[in-house]
Amino acid sequence: MNSRRASPPAAGKQPETAASPWRASRERLRDRALKREAVIRAAAREFNRKGYHNTSLDDIAARLEVTKPTVYYYVTSKEQLLFQCFVAGVEQIRAAFRDVRHLEVPARERLNAVLRHYGEAVASEFGWCMVRAEDQDLSPAMSRHIKALKSEIDHGIRRLIREGVQDGSIQPCDPKMTAFALAGALNWIAHWYREDQSLTGAQIAAAFVAVFEGGLRPRAGAAPLAVRRGTRRRARRPAQAVAR
Amino acid sequence: MNSRRASPPAAGKQPETAASPWRASRERLRDRALKREAVIRAAAREFNRKGYHNTSLDDIAARLEVTKPTVYYYVTSKEQLLFQCFVAGVEQIRAAFRDVRHLEVPARERLNAVLRHYGEAVASEFGWCMVRAEDQDLSPAMSRHIKALKSEIDHGIRRLIREGVQDGSIQPCDPKMTAFALAGALNWIAHWYREDQSLTGAQIAAAFVAVFEGGLRPRAGAAPLAVRRGTRRRARRPAQAVAR
DNA sequence: CCTCGACCATACTGATGGGTAGCTATCCTA
DNA sequence: TAGGATAGCTACCCATCAGTATGGTCGAGG
Numbered sequence: 001m002n003s004r005r006a007s008p009p010a011a012g013k014q015p016e017t018a019a020s021p022w023r024a025s026r027e028r029l030r031d032r033a034l035k036r037e038a039v040i041r042a043a044a045r046e047f048n049r050k051g052y053h054n055t056s057l058d059d060i061a062a063r064l065e066v067t068k069p070t071v072y073y074y075v076t077s078k079e080q081l082l083f084q085c086f087v088a089g090v091e092q093i094r095a096a097f098r099d100v101r102h103l104e105v106p107a108r109e110r111l112n113a114v115l116r117h118y119g120e121a122v123a124s125e126f127g128w129c130m131v132r133a134e135d136q137d138l139s140p141a142m143s144r145h146i147k148a149l150k151s152e153i154d155h156g157i158r159r160l161i162r163e164g165v166q167d168g169s170i171q172p173c174d175p176k177m178t179a180f181a182l183a184g185a186l187n188w189i190a191h192w193y194r195e196d197q198s199l200t201g202a203q204i205a206a207a208f209v210a211v212f213e214g215g216l217r218p219r220a221g222a223a224p225l226a227v228r229r230g231t232r233r234r235a236r237r238p239a240q241a242v243a244r
Numbered sequence: 245m246n247s248r249r250a251s252p253p254a255a256g257k258q259p260e261t262a263a264s265p266w267r268a269s270r271e272r273l274r275d276r277a278l279k280r281e282a283v284i285r286a287a288a289r290e291f292n293r294k295g296y297h298n299t300s301l302d303d304i305a306a307r308l309e310v311t312k313p314t315v316y317y318y319v320t321s322k323e324q325l326l327f328q329c330f331v332a333g334v335e336q337i338r339a340a341f342r343d344v345r346h347l348e349v350p351a352r353e354r355l356n357a358v359l360r361h362y363g364e365a366v367a368s369e370f371g372w373c374m375v376r377a378e379d380q381d382l383s384p385a386m387s388r389h390i391k392a393l394k395s396e397i398d399h400g401i402r403r404l405i406r407e408g409v410q411d412g413s414i415q416p417c418d419p420k421m422t423a424f425a426l427a428g429a430l431n432w433i434a435h436w437y438r439e440d441q442s443l444t445g446a447q448i449a450a451a452f453v454a455v456f457e458g459g460l461r462p463r464a465g466a467a468p469l470a471v472r473r474g475t476r477r478r479a480r481r482p483a484q485a486v487a488r
Numbered sequence: 489c490c491t492c493g494a495c496c497a498t499a500c501t502g503a504t505g506g507g508t509a510g511c512t513a514t515c516c517t518a
Numbered sequence: 519t520a521g522g523a524t525a526g527c528t529a530c531c532c533a534t535c536a537g538t539a540t541g542g543t544c545g546a547g548g
Contacts (some may be wrong), residue, residue: 027339032494051380053297056535069538070496107298108460126536136295164460177451178460184432185425192424205419215459216352216408218415276524311510314526322506363508490547500539508531515524 036074042124044085048128050195052082052137084132088160089130090149092121097156106169110119111160112209115182121187127201133189144176154179182212255293255426280318282308285369292372292438296326298380320327326377327386334393336365341400350413355404356453359426361448364431371445398423426456 042063057078061068075081096117099109123130135143157179162189173201185208193204287309291298305312308367319325340361344354366375379387401423430451437448446457 038294049380054380057537067497068536069498072537073495091325111460134295138297147345168462169476170460171458172458173455173458174451175519177448178455179437180432180448181452182428183454185429185436187435188424188428188431191428191431204424208425211417211422211425211459212455213459214415215455215457215461216355216414216417217457217459218412220464236347239372279525287504302505311527312506316507317525424523489548491547494545495543497542498540500530501537503536504534506533509529510527511526513525513531515522517522518520 016195028034032074036181039071039074040081040084040088043081044088044126044129045081046106047085047132048125052132052134057081065102079138079142081137085129085241086133087149089121089124089126090153092124092126093118093130093153096121097153105162107145107160108169108213111157111164111170111215114160115186115203115209115212116205118183119186119189119208120201122186123193123201127190131187154183157183184213196236263322277320283315283318284325284328284332286330288373291411292331292407296373296376296378316338323382323386326373326381327390328388329370329373330377331393333368333370334397335364336368336370337362337374337397340365341397351404351408351411352413352457355401355408355414356457358401358404358429359453359456360446360449363433363452364426364445366369366430367437367445367448371434371437375431398427401427427455 018101022176039060043055043060046063049055050059055072059067061071061080064071074203075084093114096114098118100113103110123128133146135147138146158175161170161173161175161178165172186205189201189204193201199207251352259384279442285303287299287304290304290307293299294303301312303314304325305315306434310316337358340358341363344357344386347354347357377390379391382390403415405414405422409416409419429448433445437445443451
């Protein structure tokens, strides 16, 4: 008499992106790890859409077409969910550092490669969580952990900058400030990429690296990688509109 | 027999930054606007410290040594509080655009001036609110309003870039991506400035502008604005430490 | 057939926090 | 000095939501 599990025909919403592995595969409901990963991804998507605090575990569960206790079956707390998303994102960047470590090219090119991967990671589905995981939202222990991971990446960038200055491939500069500027620009992608997906993460990262490399001030040589004309209209200014 | 207002002698905590204008000035408690502004500032400070969602109105009230209904006497909702903080921050940037509009210098220098003010605003007490006010946390109406203000600034930067490309003071580039990169780097200051106040906002902004202008790739000319030596130690790398 | 354990749902608790009702004190004006 | 406006407090309401207690279902092994 229990009407449990009688819902499938009533489902009116298509699975949207990746179908949840639950009802779809009532057989081989083995593989706990696979489901756990699905929970993490679903959480990342919801956090990305509505923010951490505006996302309830009921939301995440609903997205997976299960209930909240099921989510807790795979994860111990909401906080851990955020942390896992963070780690998933940050791991991509750490991989970029590892890949680049042994390349036999000037440090500036190694840095560029890292920054490109960095940008792609920030534009990925875990980008928001990686970038926006606030230490205020986490327990002291996890906060320390996250801070350490962020610091590791920050110092990795600074080191590449220092090496570049030493081998002559990078303009002398303050490594700390420069690293902040580069990482900040890339981190910020997570804020607007959600709404403007006209470019891929890789394209954005490449465009940013081009800006960083060349700088705004014109070089002595010719103008690289850009159209030359553009003297069409002379900057109309709409009378200081207060913008709605 | 009412023990109201009998607390002053029991106050064990010094006023920290700016003393709340309540108990301190029991006379001329005129000037509602002044108190309202104090509420906004207190909110900004608390949001800055703990984030919007982790700050309760009781916290803000406590910081002012009043109670929650008093806060509601000056403000209609928590959401409005955030919005006001946002506007206070953004207004500094709009002022920068106005100041610069009529300068008779190349567009790149006008852009630099705006960016310096931008950086200072982000490092100010309203920086966090301005940068982090999420549309998900606000009603649709205020969300639209905030988006419009952000868009106005974004397009202001893009226009300066376009003008710079046209008058030859800026390297040809994609205005949209370049504006995103510049604004992102500066916005991100709000994330780390809280913890590292070794520099003033103006100093940070100046350092960032220097990076943006020159770019990473060495110029043909001499090396500007940086120490020349620095070949001290050859980039020790601590065996891929997982950082705690 | 019967039990065990993995898995998941229903239905609850407890705390937090935005927001309000209504009373009180103080000041200004008449 | 009465009466209204200003300004602030105590005490409360109630929606939300993280997390849990409990129990039901199903496949697998005996």
